[in-house]
Amino acid sequence: MSGIFSENAWLKVWTYRGTFGLGLLNTVETALAGVVLSLVIGIVLGLMATSKKRILKGISRVYVELIQNTPLLLQICFLYYALAFSGHSLGILVTGIISLGIYHGAYMAEVIRAGIEAIPKGQFEAAESQGFGYIGKMFFIILPQSIKIILPPMVNQVVNLIKNTSCLYIIGGADLISLTYSFVTGATTGGAYAPAYLVSGALFFIICYPLSKLASVWEENLKKRDQRVHMVISRRRGKKVA
Amino acid sequence: MNNWMASLSILQNSSIWVYILKGVLFTLIISVIAVVIGILWGSILALLRNYCTQPKNRIFKWLATIYIEVFRNTPLLLWIFICLVFCPCPRLFERKMFGLTSVETKLLFKAAVALILFTSSVIAEIVRGGLNSVSNGQFEAGHSQGFSTVQIMIYIVLPQAYKNVVPTLLSQVITTIKDSSYLANVATIELMARVKKVLSSANMYNGTGNINVSDVFVLFGCATLIYFIINYSLSCVVRYLQKKNKKAPKTAAAE
Numbered sequence: 001m002s003g004i005f006s007e008n009a010w011l012k013v014w015t016y017r018g019t020f021g022l023g024l025l026n027t028v029e030t031a032l033a034g035v036v037l038s039l040v041i042g043i044v045l046g047l048m049a050t051s052k053k054r055i056l057k058g059i060s061r062v063y064v065e066l067i068q069n070t071p072l073l074l075q076i077c078f079l080y081y082a083l084a085f086s087g088h089s090l091g092i093l094v095t096g097i098i099s100l101g102i103y104h105g106a107y108m109a110e111v112i113r114a115g116i117e118a119i120p121k122g123q124f125e126a127a128e129s130q131g132f133g134y135i136g137k138m139f140f141i142i143l144p145q146s147i148k149i150i151l152p153p154m155v156n157q158v159v160n161l162i163k164n165t166s167c168l169y170i171i172g173g174a175d176l177i178s179l180t181y182s183f184v185t186g187a188t189t190g191g192a193y194a195p196a197y198l199v200s201g202a203l204f205f206i207i208c209y210p211l212s213k214l215a216s217v218w219e220e221n222l223k224k225r226d227q228r229v230h231m232v233i234s235r236r237r238g239k240k241v242a
Numbered sequence: 243m244n245n246w247m248a249s250l251s252i253l254q255n256s257s258i259w260v261y262i263l264k265g266v267l268f269t270l271i272i273s274v275i276a277v278v279i280g281i282l283w284g285s286i287l288a289l290l291r292n293y294c295t296q297p298k299n300r301i302f303k304w305l306a307t308i309y310i311e312v313f314r315n316t317p318l319l320l321w322i323f324i325c326l327v328f329c330p331c332p333r334l335f336e337r338k339m340f341g342l343t344s345v346e347t348k349l350l351f352k353a354a355v356a357l358i359l360f361t362s363s364v365i366a367e368i369v370r371g372g373l374n375s376v377s378n379g380q381f382e383a384g385h386s387q388g389f390s391t392v393q394i395m396i397y398i399v400l401p402q403a404y405k406n407v408v409p410t411l412l413s414q415v416i417t418t419i420k421d422s423s424y425l426a427n428v429a430t431i432e433l434m435a436r437v438k439k440v441l442s443s444a445n446m447y448n449g450t451g452n453i454n455v456s457d458v459f460v461l462f463g464c465a466t467l468i469y470f471i472i473n474y475s476l477s478c479v480v481r482y483l484q485k486k487n488k489k490a491p492k493t494a495a496a497e
Contacts, residue, residue, distance in 0.1 A: 069416070069473035070466050071423035073434055078462040081441065086455040159315070166319035170427055177319050184323075193327045201316045201324075208315035 009192035013199055016183060023179035024203055030096050030175060031162045037101025038161065042108025047138070049113040060109060067106035072167050075099050080171040096168045096175070104161045111153045115146035148222060155215035159208045176200050249456040252447045253464070258440055265436035266468055272350075272425070272432060273418040276357045277365070280418075281411065283358070284365030289395065291366070292373050306366070313363030318356065318424050325356040326428060346431055353425045361418050368410050372403030409483045416473045416480075437465040 013020075049060040067075070076099040083089050090098070119142055127137040166177040180200040184193050252258060290306035313321070329352045337344050376399050384394035404411075426435035440447075444457040 065474060065477075066470065069477060070469045071420040071434065073423040073426060074462060074465055074469065077434075077438060078458070078466070081458045081462070082455055085453060085458055163315075163317040166317040167424075169319060177317060177323070180320075181323055197320065197324050197327075201312075201320055204316045204320065205312060209311060212311075212315055 009195045012192045013195045019179050019183050020176070020199055020203070023174070023176035023200070026093065026174045026179075027162070027165045027176040028207075030093055030100065030165050030168070031158075033097040034100035034104065034161050034165070035158055037097060038104035038108050038157070041101060041105025042112055045105065045109035046112025046116065049109060050116045060113075064106045064109055067103055068110075072099065072103045072164055073170055075103055076167050076171060092168060092171055092173055095171060096165065096173065100161055100164060100167075103164070104157055107157050107160075108154065111150055111157065112146075114153075115150035116142060118149050119145050152215045152219040152222070155211055155218070159212045159215070162208055162211075163204065176203060245454040245456040246460075249444075249454065249460040252440070252444060252457065252460065255447055258447065262433065262436055262440065262464070262468075265431065265433040266472075268350075269419060269422050269432040269434075270472070272354050272357065273415060273422050276354065276361045276418050276422070277411070277415050279358050280361040280365040280414075281369075283362040285369050285400070287362065287366035288369040288373060292370055293391075293395075310363045310366050313360055314367065318360045318421055319427060321356040321360050322353050322424060322428055325352045325359075329355050342431060349428055350425075350431050353428055357418070357422060357425065360421070361414070364417075365411065365414060368407050368414060369403060371410070372405075372407035373399065375406050376402045406487075409480045409487065412476060412480045412483065416476050419469070419473060419476075433465060433468065437461050 045060045045063060048056040049064075051057065076096065079099050080089075080092075080095045083095065123141055123145065124137065127141040132141065165175045167173075168175045169178040169181065172178070177200060180196050184196045287306045287310060290302045291310065294300060294303040294306075326349070331348050331351050337347065342350065380398055380402070381394060384398045389397065422432055423434040425432050426438060441453070441457060441461050444453045444461065
């Protein structure tokens with residue numbers, strides 16, 4: 001193990017802590033912007049998928065299938081090289097944000113669609129019968145009910161998005177993983193493999209673990225509450241029958 | 243317009259097709275191997291995490307939990323880099339194989355190990371979901387029939403758990419095929435890496451002397467199409483299985 005216990009290697013990492021800080025900052029920035037973009041795309045496409053218009057449904061279906069069935073790395077390369085060779089380069093971080101937003105937007109759309117479809121049809125009809133318009137119906141009746149179904153898988157998607165910022169490496173990225181790699185292979189800084197990978201892995205873990213734990217605990221609580229509700233309902237029904 | 247014709251002429255070059263299709267084969271083989279080993283190793287991890295609750299072997303539960311959580315919460319690329327440095331490579335893979343140089347087979351082996359380690363942590367969670375869906379009565383029934391715990395796992399619990407998670411496991415194959423494109427960062431063997439390599443030397447094939455935007459669209463368009471065809475057909479199978487699984491309990495209740 002090259003240097004996990006060597007003081008020198010750890011000192012080197014500590015001297016260049018700015019590199020890791022910059023990488024972390026870039027990763028977090030990219031992830032945050034990517035999350036916002038993917039939420040926008042996800043909400044629009046999710047609503048399109050649950051609308052009654054066939055053409056809107058079709059567009060959203062095609063988008064989701066096309067994006068979900070091709071790798072993110074291919075999309076990021078496609079975008080970056082297409083822009084670069086036509087002379088409109090946007091810079092690495094912006095390209096990364098756009099492709100992360102597009103890719104995870106498709107997943108968010110599926111999550112939101114599933115959440116809306118889980119709401120019983122009666123709720124839609126009731127809202128319409130009370131004279132709600134489309135926006136009012138969605139915002140006051142449907143989304144508040146589906147948000148608890150939507151949020152846990154959505155947090156999981158955010159975790160995936162944070163991990164996927166490592167994709168930026170292939171276009172010469174500036175994120176945590178890429179900077180770590182250039183740190184350990186650099187001519188003057190190289191060699192401190194174990195400490196550097198340990199540090200960047202730990203940074204990712206510190207960000208991602210609380211989020212994914214939150215998602216799983218949340219989901220379990222929801223399941224338990226649903227079971228309790230079902231039990232109560234079935235008990236009441238049982239009494240009536242009796 | 244000329245540029246487009248020139249780019250399309252790349253596709254008429256049969257040796258490029260052979261090169262790319264070999265990449266497809268590598269992508270598929272690596273993903274299938276990763277998922278198969280991932281299922282074995284992931285099942286062990288899931289069993290350890292779920293059922294090692296007695297105080298004397300609780301340590302296995304904690305080890306499995308740490309393994310799963312660490313791998314699930316760090317990016318695959320990090321593990322590929324780590325394996326490139328630290329993963330020992332057996333002699334068997336240090337020679338020319340499958341039309342690759344010995345350096346490339348070594349890279350392939352190390353990167354594939356990273357993919358397997360990463361995939362197994364995800365599969366462990368999937369299998370655990372399946373195990374949790376098996377009701378407690380099954381264990382009690384098994385014990386009452388004189389099965390030992392290991393026998394209960396192998397003959398009663400695991401078959402039911404696998405049956406429940408087949409669609410999820412299949413969609414994990416799709417994810418693994420997509421994840422295997424991360425190997426393009428280090429090794430020049432699978433589809434993504436090969437397409438990128440062809441692009442970087444496209445000026446030699448298209449006859450115009452330099453790389454144009456149209457080359458990007460044609461080559462990456464091809465790669466997109468290939469990935470899409472493979473993954474979409476798999477996801478159709480997943481959807482069919484999910485529909486079937488949903489229908490099954492209903493018919494059982496009707497009887």
